[in-house]
Amino acid sequence: MEKETRVLDEVTIRFAGDSGDGMQLTGGQFTNTSAAMGNDLSTLPDYPAEIRAPIGTTYGVSGFQIHFGATEINTPGDHCDILVAMNAASLKVNLRSLQENGIIIVNTDGFGDKNLKLAGYSQSPLADGSLSKYQLFQVDITKLTNLALADLNLPQKTIDKTKNFFALGMMYWMFNRTLDNTNQWIIEKFGKKPELVEANSRVMKAGWNYAETTDVFAVKYEVKPAPLTPGKYRNINGNQAAALGLVAAAHQANLDLFLGTYPITPASDILHELATFKNFRVKTFQCEDEIAGITSAIGASFGGALAATTTSGPGLALKTEAMGLAVMVELPLVIINVQRGGPSTGLPTKTEQADLLQAIYGRNGESPIPVIAASTPSDCFTMAFEASRIALKYMTPVILLTDGYLGNGSEPWLLPQEKDLPSIAPKFRTDPENYMPYQRDDITLSREWAIPGTIGLEHRIGGLEKQDKTGNINYEPENHDLMVKLRAAKVERIANDIPLAKVDGPESGDILVVGWGGTYGTIKTAVERKLKEGKSVAHLHLKYINPMPKNVGEILSKYKYVLVPEINLGQLIKILREKFLVPAIGLNKVQGLPFRSVEIEEKIDSVLGGKL
Amino acid sequence: MSILVDEAVNQSLVSTVKYTSKDFSSDQDVRWCPGCGDYSVLAQVQRILPELNYPKEKIVFISGIGCSSRFPYYMDTYGFHGIHGRATAIASGLKIARPDLMVWVATGDGDGLSIGGNHMIHVLRRNIDLNILLFNNQIYGLTKGQYSPTSEAGKITKSSPVGSVDMPFNPASLALGSGGTFVARSLDRDPKHMQTIIKRAAEHKGTSFVEIYQNCNVFNDGAFFQFTEKETKSDSVVFLEHGKPLVFGKDGDKGIKLDGFSPTVVSLKDGSHSTNDLLIHNEKDSTLAFILANMTYNAEMPRPVGIFLAIDRPRYEDEMEKQIDSAISKRGKGQLDKLLNGGDTWVIQ
Numbered sequence: 001m002e003k004e005t006r007v008l009d010e011v012t013i014r015f016a017g018d019s020g021d022g023m024q025l026t027g028g029q030f031t032n033t034s035a036a037m038g039n040d041l042s043t044l045p046d047y048p049a050e051i052r053a054p055i056g057t058t059y060g061v062s063g064f065q066i067h068f069g070a071t072e073i074n075t076p077g078d079h080c081d082i083l084v085a086m087n088a089a090s091l092k093v094n095l096r097s098l099q100e101n102g103i104i105i106v107n108t109d110g111f112g113d114k115n116l117k118l119a120g121y122s123q124s125p126l127a128d129g130s131l132s133k134y135q136l137f138q139v140d141i142t143k144l145t146n147l148a149l150a151d152l153n154l155p156q157k158t159i160d161k162t163k164n165f166f167a168l169g170m171m172y173w174m175f176n177r178t179l180d181n182t183n184q185w186i187i188e189k190f191g192k193k194p195e196l197v198e199a200n201s202r203v204m205k206a207g208w209n210y211a212e213t214t215d216v217f218a219v220k221y222e223v224k225p226a227p228l229t230p231g232k233y234r235n236i237n238g239n240q241a242a243a244l245g246l247v248a249a250a251h252q253a254n255l256d257l258f259l260g261t262y263p264i265t266p267a268s269d270i271l272h273e274l275a276t277f278k279n280f281r282v283k284t285f286q287c288e289d290e291i292a293g294i295t296s297a298i299g300a301s302f303g304g305a306l307a308a309t310t311t312s313g314p315g316l317a318l319k320t321e322a323m324g325l326a327v328m329v330e331l332p333l334v335i336i337n338v339q340r341g342g343p344s345t346g347l348p349t350k351t352e353q354a355d356l357l358q359a360i361y362g363r364n365g366e367s368p369i370p371v372i373a374a375s376t377p378s379d380c381f382t383m384a385f386e387a388s389r390i391a392l393k394y395m396t397p398v399i400l401l402t403d404g405y406l407g408n409g410s411e412p413w414l415l416p417q418e419k420d421l422p423s424i425a426p427k428f429r430t431d432p433e434n435y436m437p438y439q440r441d442d443i444t445l446s447r448e449w450a451i452p453g454t455i456g457l458e459h460r461i462g463g464l465e466k467q468d469k470t471g472n473i474n475y476e477p478e479n480h481d482l483m484v485k486l487r488a489a490k491v492e493r494i495a496n497d498i499p500l501a502k503v504d505g506p507e508s509g510d511i512l513v514v515g516w517g518g519t520y521g522t523i524k525t526a527v528e529r530k531l532k533e534g535k536s537v538a539h540l541h542l543k544y545i546n547p548m549p550k551n552v553g554e555i556l557s558k559y560k561y562v563l564v565p566e567i568n569l570g571q572l573i574k575i576l577r578e579k580f581l582v583p584a585i586g587l588n589k590v591q592g593l594p595f596r597s598v599e600i601e602e603k604i605d606s607v608l609g610g611k612l
Numbered sequence: 613m614s615i616l617v618d619e620a621v622n623q624s625l626v627s628t629v630k631y632t633s634k635d636f637s638s639d640q641d642v643r644w645c646p647g648c649g650d651y652s653v654l655a656q657v658q659r660i661l662p663e664l665n666y667p668k669e670k671i672v673f674i675s676g677i678g679c680s681s682r683f684p685y686y687m688d689t690y691g692f693h694g695i696h697g698r699a700t701a702i703a704s705g706l707k708i709a710r711p712d713l714m715v716w717v718a719t720g721d722g723d724g725l726s727i728g729g730n731h732m733i734h735v736l737r738r739n740i741d742l743n744i745l746l747f748n749n750q751i752y753g754l755t756k757g758q759y760s761p762t763s764e765a766g767k768i769t770k771s772s773p774v775g776s777v778d779m780p781f782n783p784a785s786l787a788l789g790s791g792g793t794f795v796a797r798s799l800d801r802d803p804k805h806m807q808t809i810i811k812r813a814a815e816h817k818g819t820s821f822v823e824i825y826q827n828c829n830v831f832n833d834g835a836f837f838q839f840t841e842k843e844t845k846s847d848s849v850v851f852l853e854h855g856k857p858l859v860f861g862k863d864g865d866k867g868i869k870l871d872g873f874s875p876t877v878v879s880l881k882d883g884s885h886s887t888n889d890l891l892i893h894n895e896k897d898s899t900l901a902f903i904l905a906n907m908t909y910n911a912e913m914p915r916p917v918g919i920f921l922a923i924d925r926p927r928y929e930d931e932m933e934k935q936i937d938s939a940i941s942k943r944g945k946g947q948l949d950k951l952l953n954g955g956d957t958w959v960i961q
């Protein structure tokens with residue numbers, strides 16, 4: 001039977017199964033193949049918090065969502081069009097993310113009595129009509145996998161581990177993808193074990209053949225390449241990108257990179273990544289706690305390293321006192337907070353944007369720290385590099401906010417070339433003549449970096465208030481007032497050294513949607529759709545929050561309404577109201593999940609409709 | 613080290629200048645209470661540093677918060693007065709980033725064992741080459757006299773008006789238990805002894821932990837007088853010397869012998885024992901070090917003072933450098949363009 005091919009602009013697929021079913025791998029392979037075929041895309045893994053949850057339970061479900069298209073893709077997708085569910089629990093957990101009339105492909109073997117019970121189904125959803133508003137495809141993937149490998153004499157455990165390739169093969173057929181990339185990967189991965197190469201690649205082909213030859217699937221789809229900027233790409237997630245940004249900055253600055261840190265989800269991957277860069281002289285120090293993480297980094301910075309510390313919310317709380325020390329001693333330090341759901345231990349594997357006020361204000365005393373935020377996974381590279389640049393140039397700690405969604409989510413990244421990176425040229429003071437530790441540069445107000453080992457520059461710094469210029473301990477009222485103001489002014493001056501804010505959409509109009517951080521893609525998608533509908537909407541995404549670009553106030557004043565969607569109870573909005581006295585409107589949701597574009601679109605509509 | 617650091621700093625590890633103790637005293641007024649034991653530590657350190665022949669600009673003193681933690685301000689070296697309890701962590705980062713520096717830590721019983729106890733045990737197990745001077749005055753001096761984690765049980769202070777019910781740490785046992793490779797104790801009022809210990813601590817490769825009994829004459833005056841004053845010292849203190857029998861008392865009339873694992877005091881005067889029966893100190897023996905350190909709060913025994921343990925173990929920072937060197941020799945020096953172009957890449961035409 002000749003099968004019909006339909007052309008689609010964009011598609012979202014969610015692979016879901018038990019933690020042991022290899023869904024991350026399946027999704028990763030589908031991603032790499034689609035990227036190589038020229039689609040734009042965005043992905044998001046969804047791991048369970050438990051490491052080895054019991055098999056078949058809902059809390060052991062692992063998912064991977066990929067949104068790919070022939071057009072620009074900015075988010076991993078609000079809803080999925082296709083759900084691949086390897087067992088009952090994964091269907092149960094993920095059905096809510098499926099589009100009405102969406103496609104469900106299930107492995108029927110995962111819907112036995114035991115699996116149904118574990119998932120909390122009293123009767124099989126495959127049989128009771130509850131899935132009638134979807135297109136359900138039932139395939140006994142387990143049995144077909146076993147059949148495909150019958151003559152290889154492999155242990156049952158090995159066979160079970162290949163069944164995700166059957167599902168992958170079917171999806172490759174359905175979307176007209178080549179098997180070559182994954183076959184190549186299988187050879188690289190299992191090259192030393194020929195029986196595994198044979199098994200995995202045979203099962204994938206069996207999945208492809210099954211879809212091609214049986215009557216189960218009547219339609220296949222084509223998603224053409226997207227008009228991407230020509231060049232070399234790789235797929236990158238935010239944590240990898242942040243790690244590379246730090247390495248690149250240290251390299252450009254001719255400094256060694258030091259990371260002092262303590263493992264915490266979802267930030268640990270930055271440590272894991274950096275621990276592999278020893279040939280760049282990167283030193284990763286896994287400490288006894290977050291306080292040692294930041295204070296060891298401050299020590300390394302005193303010694304002339306580009307020092308960084310990475311963490312998530314609870315860890316940032318522990319670093320609080322030491323951040324104040326870094327403000328006081330005016331040493332460069334990059335602090336990366338990959339935000340997660342809080343407060344306390346909160347939702348460790350879920351995303352949130354609720355640490356903004358903590359980052360800006362959360363210290364004792366007047367303790368100004370520049371705060372910047374990455375807006376997409378690959379932007380974590382740019383902003384980690386930028387955090388390093390600012391820290392080194394202004395001799396200050398800098399907080400970079402990312403979040404779990406950016407850290408784990410990935411997108412194609414047009415590789416930067418070394419020559420295109422901004423210059424970072426820190427200098428150490430070496431001249432002992434008239435050296436004063438707190439003498440400041442006229443333009444940046446930053447003090448000089450004088451490191452131990454330099455002849456004639458012996459000096460002492462610390463957390464006690466300093467006398468202006470000499471840096472000696474000083475408790476005089478006027479001096480403290482002056483120093484408090486100097487430290488604040490230094491951070492304010494960074495506004496002279498960052499790009500002006502740019503609006504996407506009309507430069508004035510009815511409504512400006514202002515976001516920061518990981519909501520970028522969602523807001524962009526929503527605003528673009530509204531623009532297409534002819535609405536007067538624009539998007540401003542703030543990457544520099546403290547200080548802000550100098551033109552933000554002016555931009556805000558050009559729109560009738562300012563809408564600020566945030567995954568918190570309204571933090572940026574407080575700052576905007578306070579700084580610019582704008583009657584901004586909030587859109588706030590704190591579910592541990594990213595916004596969906598439609599939610600923002602609906603809010604835009606209701607604001608335009610006069611319902612604030 | 614990085615190119616920039618290399619260019620800025622003196623590469624030599626040997627001083628070409630002959631220093632005197634004056635060279636190590638800064639222009640800042642010393643602000644400890646008159647009579648405070650901290651003065652003695654400062655004097656002995658300034659006395660010994662010239663003997664080490666280490667370039668002054670490569671010496672760094674790092675402290676936390678407390679009276680004792682003011683120490684770096686008075687040294688004409690590089691210095692960092694940190695935050696409460698974190699001196700060891702700040703120093704760890706500095707030493708790992710810059711193994712060429714000689715890094716000292718000045719800390720108190722509160723700073724190093726209470727708020728900073730966690731960092732202390734971890735630096736000891738890692739054996740990072742820091743020289744830690746723990747000023748033990750058995751009190752919180754700077755905050756005006758609360759009991760500390762080394763104050764004796766029953767201690768009456770402002771925060772324990774009817775006596776503290778806390779059991780004190782024995783710093784030497786804690787350091788040994790944490791895997792310390794150099795663990796010693798000295799006395800503020802025995803300058804010669806302190807000088808010897810400070811010098812040995814500086815020469816030790818690995819973390820050196822030196823507990824110094826330090827009199828706080830304002831909030832805990834006389835806490836150690838039994839061990840430091842003429843009348844009582846000889847009967848109350850046994851000095852540990854490598855390879856020598858444990859003799860103490862007026863005219864060396866007493867000794868310590870091992871009874872199973874328990875040290876006991878024997879008389880060398882009544883004819884029952886001679887020095888041949890006594891325990892010979894061996895600072896390489898970690899089991900013995902524990903036994904001796906445990907004599908500390910035993911009322912029957914003299915207070916052990918000296919070097920409990922001095923053994924070699926690889927230093928954290930050296931091991932880290934080795935991994936770096938090996939990565940560079942295997943993979944070549946990191947090249948940024950290669951790194952950025954790494955991973956699974958594809959080209960869009």
Ligand SMILES: Cc1ncc(C[n+]2csc(CCOP(=O)(O)OP(=O)(O)O)c2C)c(N)n1
Pocket residue numbers: 321677678679680681696719720721722723724747749751752753754755760
């Ligand atoms: C985070 C923090 N908590 C508490 C204090 C108050 N504080 C300063 S020094 C100190 C105790 C110091 O005792 P110790 O380390 O024994 O030093 P000493 O003054 O006895 O030399 C305390 C509790 C502080 N500075 N910082």
Ligand code: SF4
Pocket residue numbers: 643644645647648649650679680749753754827828829830831
């Ligand atoms: S309070 Fe005690 S420890 Fe502090 S300076 Fe005075 S005497 Fe020394």
Ligand SMILES: [Mg+2]
Pocket residue numbers: 678720721722747748749750751752753760
């Ligand atoms: Mg004390």
